[in-house]
Amino acid sequence: MLNQLTISEIQEKLSRREVSAREVTQACLGRIQKVDGRVHAFLSVDAADALAQADRADAERKSGVADKPLLGIPIGIKDVIAVKDQPLNCASKILGKYVSPYDATVIEKLKAAGAIVFGRLNMDEFAMGSSTENSAFVTTRNPWDVTRIPGGSSGGSAAAVASDECLCALGSDTGGSIRQPAALCGVVGLKPTYGRVSRFGLVAFASSLDQIGPMTRSASDAARVLTAISGRDGRDSTSVPEPVPDYAAGLTGNVRGIKLGVAREFMLGGLDPEINQAVQNAIKKYQELGAEVVEVSLPHSEYAVAAYYIIATAEASANLARFDGVRYGARVDGRDPIEMYSKTRGAGFGPEVKRRIILGTYVLSSGYYDAFYLRAQKVRTLIRQDFLKAFEKVDAIISPTTPTPAFKIGEKSEDPLQMYLSDIFTISCNLAGICGLSMPCGFSTNPKLPIGLQLLGKPFGETTILNLAHAYEQATAWHKDKPVL
Amino acid sequence: MAATGMDVKYVAHLARLELTPGEEQKFGAQLGQILGYIEKLNQLDVAGIEPTAHAVPMVNVTRPDEVGQSLPTGRALMNAPAQANGLFIVPKIIE
Numbered sequence: 001m002l003n004q005l006t007i008s009e010i011q012e013k014l015s016r017r018e019v020s021a022r023e024v025t026q027a028c029l030g031r032i033q034k035v036d037g038r039v040h041a042f043l044s045v046d047a048a049d050a051l052a053q054a055d056r057a058d059a060e061r062k063s064g065v066a067d068k069p070l071l072g073i074p075i076g077i078k079d080v081i082a083v084k085d086q087p088l089n090c091a092s093k094i095l096g097k098y099v100s101p102y103d104a105t106v107i108e109k110l111k112a113a114g115a116i117v118f119g120r121l122n123m124d125e126f127a128m129g130s131s132t133e134n135s136a137f138v139t140t141r142n143p144w145d146v147t148r149i150p151g152g153s154s155g156g157s158a159a160a161v162a163s164d165e166c167l168c169a170l171g172s173d174t175g176g177s178i179r180q181p182a183a184l185c186g187v188v189g190l191k192p193t194y195g196r197v198s199r200f201g202l203v204a205f206a207s208s209l210d211q212i213g214p215m216t217r218s219a220s221d222a223a224r225v226l227t228a229i230s231g232r233d234g235r236d237s238t239s240v241p242e243p244v245p246d247y248a249a250g251l252t253g254n255v256r257g258i259k260l261g262v263a264r265e266f267m268l269g270g271l272d273p274e275i276n277q278a279v280q281n282a283i284k285k286y287q288e289l290g291a292e293v294v295e296v297s298l299p300h301s302e303y304a305v306a307a308y309y310i311i312a313t314a315e316a317s318a319n320l321a322r323f324d325g326v327r328y329g330a331r332v333d334g335r336d337p338i339e340m341y342s343k344t345r346g347a348g349f350g351p352e353v354k355r356r357i358i359l360g361t362y363v364l365s366s367g368y369y370d371a372f373y374l375r376a377q378k379v380r381t382l383i384r385q386d387f388l389k390a391f392e393k394v395d396a397i398i399s400p401t402t403p404t405p406a407f408k409i410g411e412k413s414e415d416p417l418q419m420y421l422s423d424i425f426t427i428s429c430n431l432a433g434i435c436g437l438s439m440p441c442g443f444s445t446n447p448k449l450p451i452g453l454q455l456l457g458k459p460f461g462e463t464t465i466l467n468l469a470h471a472y473e474q475a476t477a478w479h480k481d482k483p484v485l
Numbered sequence: 486m487a488a489t490g491m492d493v494k495y496v497a498h499l500a501r502l503e504l505t506p507g508e509e510q511k512f513g514a515q516l517g518q519i520l521g522y523i524e525k526l527n528q529l530d531v532a533g534i535e536p537t538a539h540a541v542p543m544v545n546v547t548r549p550d551e552v553g554q555s556l557p558t559g560r561a562l563m564n565a566p567a568q569a570n571g572l573f574i575v576p577k578i579i580e
Contacts, residue, residue: 096566101561238541303525309523310523321501328565329566340575342502351511358502362496374536375527377536379529382534
């Protein structure tokens with residue numbers, strides 16, 4: 001089935017005229033019809049628009065267009081990224097019937113590359129969560145066990161790729177929201193270095209932490225999409241003018257002599273024994289492939305979650321101030337604007353969003369700013385320094401992505417702190433601004449649930465971690481396993 | 486840093502968030518727990534450490550002050566809950 005193949009495989013078939021973009025898109029749409037009633041990855045799908053884009057792609061290929069690297073490839077979009085004339089809700093009620101007047105930069109780039117950009121993928125509301133249970137609309141299910149969460153906040157994106165509903169999906173990652181759901185659903189998820197990919201058109205959660213990234217079924221697919229969406233953007237002044245290499249061309253599969261760091265702080269207690277075993281086996285596999293394993297220390301790791309929940313919530317409290325019922329979205333009327341704002345926001349935001357806005361407002365408020373926010377920013381410096389020091393000795397750091405496999409729906413939803421601690425391995429990467437990816441490295445036994453391996457790279461070290469992932473995929477078969485739906 | 490009694494009602498007011506009494510109570514308890522966890526940052530000696538506002542090594546990114554493309558008025562108003570004469574309509578601000 002066409003929807004089950006990778007971008008590389010489909011590109012082969014498209015360029016040999018074996019299949020049409022319409023057939024590929026129809027296969028995805030057919031799959032969505034068949035399984036999404038159980039998976040709930042998509043909040044909406046504009047099938048007519050997707051097929052129209054597919055037909056244009058076919059016409060272009062027929063007329064000889066040869067320079068669009070993703071021509072005819074259907075890519076699902078997390079509901080936090082603006083696509084012109086499509087709904088944009090961030091899985092929240094507060095945006096009401098909002099339709100985006102413009103394309104995000106990443107969407108412009110994907111369209112210019114010929115991709116078929118379609119669907120609104122479910123997520124935790126405003127990207128705040130680790131399970132997609134905070135969506136105001138529906139909880140996406142883990143395709144490997146529909147009584148379990150797919151992870152979050154890009155749970156819809158991960159589930160869609162894992163269940164073969166699209167060839168790739170875009171997600172966003174602020175504290176692990178691409179990598180953690182990728183791990184729990186058994187797919188590849190990459191968070192680029194901060195500033196690698198433009199945030200213009202990404203609804204902001206935490207402006208110093210957010211990045212958009214690809215979720216795919218292989219490292220080489222992620223490399224292709226990363227090249228397409230990366231680059232300096234005049235409309236995002238935090239995007240970095242670092243040249244964009246052809247990341248796929250950098251995949252040699254050779255990792256001889258690469259130094260892999262194992263952080264002792266990441267291998268401590270509380271880690272599921274099967275995850276520990278799977279990661280140890282992966283480390284051994286890398287040694288077989290010629291990599292050298294070096295112990296490193298990230299001494300401030302235990303402070304990352306605390307620092308993150310001050311910094312991210314503080315930034316979120318500022319970014320979400322714009323949702324006030326004035327210019328867009330749902331509105332609850334009031335006798336004066338202040339009452340309108342309060343009632344609109346009270347009615348429109350879900351509980352996790354409210355909790356984080358309150359916490360963020362508190363840590364920035366007069367009398368508390370120094371003790372909380374400023375202190376957290378200093379801890380952030382220490383965390384970043386830990387990584388930069390480690391990267392003097394190693395090329396990449398290897399770790400589990402999550403402390404446990406996918407948990408049951410409802411298991412942690414009443415305990416916000418427990419939920420936050422499930423990000424323990426992914427969060428420091430965003431604080432330090434470095435790049436990271438997760439890929440499949442095994443399964444738990446009872447039930448069979450995916451286990452993710454995390455690779456963390458230097459700033460703009462995506463080539464290294466993608467190549468490490470690619471090499472591992474050539475030597476193992478975990479990424480080929482698919483859930484039974 | 487005191488992890489005790491955040492005045493949830495007051496902070497919610499600062500954030501223009503109307504909460505039900507039930508929410509005030511529930512969030513108060515949950516946020517108290519979270520603040521208790523965050524206390525651990527006090528264990529660290531941060532003397533002499535510069536804060537990191539963001540991880541990118543860039544400052545003062547500017548562009549020439551030239552008029553470029555903007556969203557046309559109609560597009561900017563297309564999602565307005567209430568609009569007239571090219572303006573967003575809101576409750577009266579000044580008595």
